[in-house]
Amino acid sequence: MIASLVREIIFALTRFLVGGNARWIGCGPDQEQRIYFANHASHLDTIILWACLPPTLRRKTHPVAAADYWGRNAFTRFIALDVLNAVLVERAGSRDPLAPLRDVLDKGESLIIFPEGTRGKEVLPGTFKSGLHHLARDYPQAQLVPVYLANLARAYPKGAVVPAPINCVANFGTPLALAEDEDKGAFLERARKAVAGLSGEMQA
Amino acid sequence: MSDTMILLFGGVVAILLFASTVGFILSRRVTSESGRATVDNLNARIKAWWLMIAIFAVAFAFGKIVTVVLFALVSFYCLREFLSISPGRAEDHAAIVWAFYIFIPLQYWLIAVEWRTLFAIAIPVWAFLWLPVMSVLKGETEDFLQRNARIQWALMLTVFCISHAPALLILDIPGFEENFLLLFFLITVVQLSDVLQYVFGKIFGRRKVAPRVSPAKTWEGLVGGGLTASAVGAGLWWITPFAPWQAALMALAIVVAGFVGGLVLSAVKRSLGAKDWGTMIEGHGGAMDRMDSVSFAAPVFFHLTNYFFGA
Known part of the structure; x- marks a missing residue:
């Protein structure tokens, strides 16, 4: 109850300040099991991308959030787990960091991940970490959907206190899949280029 | 709201009712592809004015x-x-x-x-x-x-x-109290000028003013629409501190400033690689598409009025 109220307030504020419109360019908002992977520029990324999904998809889609940021106190933990439906991962742990992600995919539900691992401030995404490759290899039935989040580095960059009211857009691209004999590096670079390729769609 | 304001708003509502009726009849009659697009555009504008006039009525009723x-x-x-x-x-x-x-x-x-x-x-x-x-x-x-x-x-x-x-x-104008009427004068002339230029351009438009910057703007539209809007402005002299000929010149200044404002902002928009200010939200024009002429006309009208009529 409280979680859904907080969710509506966060969504309303987000829409007023930074817009957050979805553009389904390469695929539609379909009910398939998916791994959305996007460039990472700000803490708003998770909220914007998740808010762009229709409510029916949202219920079965879990953003992946860093435990060291979102799990640091009871409030951020509440926002991440109850409001945003997120799964928390340890960025620097000894056990398999992908374990909570596998749990979600095993249940047939979808994920939102940021394969750069950390927030960048450049327009184009940096190199991707290998987690995306492991998931693509182990869950071939899940569609891999590249997403480009435009303007977020300007609206709410690293270190900023308040978001600037700049319209942000999520461009959803054509799903891709791991090829038969594709090696890890080639796949990750292809995935990165798929996200970068969507950046040009921002200005019509 | 004063009696003058109520009278003016009544007039605007009557004009919009007339425009909506014409728009409705046209939408039933016109069949050609390009005619359809023009009529749809016109009806969209009329709808936007209803909204605008409603917002203005609320603002004017509640004050500064x-x-x-x-x-x-x-x-x-x-x-x-x-x-x-x-x-x-x-x-x-x-x-x-x-x-x-x-x-x-x-x-x-x-x-x-x-x-x-x-x-x-x-x-x-x-x-x-x-x-x-x-x-x-x-x-x-x-x-x-x-x-x-x-x-x-x-x-x-x-x-x-x-x-x-x-x-x-x-603005402090000796012997003139109802400054809301100046705002009404400005907005009415700017909006009328915009739409009349569009209508005159559609009917008589031949020679483009600046084909690369704003292909829709024609000399015929500018002169026909601009002069008509100035004439209407002159006819509104009784709500302003101006004599009729002064009101005509003020309206003309607003028309010219609004026109070049639209032109300049169109060039800005194109240099940024966009066609509409509102491309971020599909299906809607931007707020700036309606405010481009106001952004130039408002300071010009403000300072001319202040210089010639201010205390």
């Missing part, structure tokens, strides 16, 4: 503060549109935050408390000097001038220039 807040929101949306389609870097964040959260409220607060001197210099002097300081502290030199120039232009046009419309309410 509500009107000022309303224009502050208009500036907010226009500035957001402008900066959203301008390229920039993460390092612009601090300057943009200052522009939105400090300079918009400051500019409109100065109107509300009638602090005329600071109203005139807050953005051209203080924001002009302060924003690049916020930017330079980030230490990023790439495109420094371009990035700051875009923010400065955006703030000048969408906040400073547009704020001159509600600032008409605090």
